[in-house]
Amino acid sequence: MTIDRKCLINWVGGKRLLRKTIAPLIPEDIKSYIEPFGGGAWVLFYKDRWADLEIYNDLDGRLANLFRIVKYHPNAFKEEYKYLLGSREMFLQFLNGTFITDIQKAVQFYFLITRSFGGRGETFGTVKRSSGGASKSQRNVMDKIDAIHNRLDKVLIENRDFEKLIKQYDFEDAFFYCDPPYSKGCGYEVTSTENFDHERLREVLGNIQGRFLLSYDDSPKIRELYKGFEMIEVERLNGINNKQGTSRENKIFKELLIANYPIKERHHAG
Numbered sequence: 001m002t003i004d005r006k007c008l009i010n011w012v013g014g015k016r017l018l019r020k021t022i023a024p025l026i027p028e029d030i031k032s033y034i035e036p037f038g039g040g041a042w043v044l045f046y047k048d049r050w051a052d053l054e055i056y057n058d059l060d061g062r063l064a065n066l067f068r069i070v071k072y073h074p075n076a077f078k079e080e081y082k083y084l085l086g087s088r089e090m091f092l093q094f095l096n097g098t099f100i101t102d103i104q105k106a107v108q109f110y111f112l113i114t115r116s117f118g119g120r121g122e123t124f125g126t127v128k129r130s131s132g133g134a135s136k137s138q139r140n141v142m143d144k145i146d147a148i149h150n151r152l153d154k155v156l157i158e159n160r161d162f163e164k165l166i167k168q169y170d171f172e173d174a175f176f177y178c179d180p181p182y183s184k185g186c187g188y189e190v191t192s193t194e195n196f197d198h199e200r201l202r203e204v205l206g207n208i209q210g211r212f213l214l215s216y217d218d219s220p221k222i223r224e225l226y227k228g229f230e231m232i233e234v235e236r237l238n239g240i241n242n243k244q245g246t247s248r249e250n251k252i253f254k255e256l257l258i259a260n261y262p263i264k265e266r267h268h269a270g
């Protein structure tokens with residue numbers, strides 16, 4: 001049986017479909033690997049180790065708590081999780097947030113995200129054919145928690161705003177993979193699409209000593225903001241719109257990969 005230990009959760013905007021394109025663009029000669037906008041950390045988990053120092057960060061405290069509990073208390077997490085049922089009633093109960101400890105908070109958050117439609121934690125996800133959503137295997141979850149616990153062994157987990165984090169960990173051999181909220185699309189618990197300050201991120205990234213790779217939606221605003229940096233256009237299938245009958249145009253989502261070091265050559269070689 002193979003367990004997909006390459007991820008903990010499906011997260012809105014998660015880089016599941018782009019991770020194979022992004023990974024070869026990450027330089028080998030880095031001393032630290034940092035994800036300021038961690039989310040489900042698909043790129044971090046893609047490899048067993050990126051650098052001596054690895055940092056996962058997200059401003060959403062529910063994510064930082066989940067990652068910390070899986071890192072430090074995997075057995076307590078599994079003990080709490082094993083009594084949960086794939087039931088709509090339990091889902092609705094957790095939506096109202098009745099946890100007491102950080103371990104319960106992590107388990108309930110994980111339950112809501114993995115049992116909901118599109119990983120949004122809002123509506124109970126039902127499936128007709130596969131064994132995902134509400135019918136997820138309990139045993140696979142236990143194995144996954146162990147695998148992710150091992151992967152996080154040396155990963156530092158932070159819960160800060162990107163600016164403080166980037167400035168704190170920046171040095172010439174540092175590498176930042178940045179996957180901020182996009183300029184269009186859905187927002188997050190910690191920031192709506194309209195409120196995220198893209199100019200502030202540009203200002204911070206423009207002044208770092210280390211290297212960065214940035215993924216964004218392909219929009220005139222972002223192209224203008226990062227004029228002068230190397231950019232690659234990539235296309236991926238839009239997961240949510242990927243139903244039968246949807247036109248190819250609506251299925252395709254265009255994104256940009258932007259960096260302050262040469263990536264075009266690596267992309268073409270890959």
Ligand SMILES: C[S@@+](CC[C@H](N)C(=O)[O-])C[C@H]1O[C@@H](n2cnc3c(N)ncnc32)[C@H](O)[C@@H]1O
Pocket residue numbers: 011012013014015016036037038039040041042043057058059060160161162163179180181182188189190191196
């Ligand atoms: C596009 S998602 C990251 C997805 C991730 N790369 C993955 O593979 O799952 C963007 C993340 O940025 C976080 N975020 C939003 N504003 C932030 C801020 N000011 N500082 C740090 N993180 C922030 C959100 O909570 C969200 O999880």
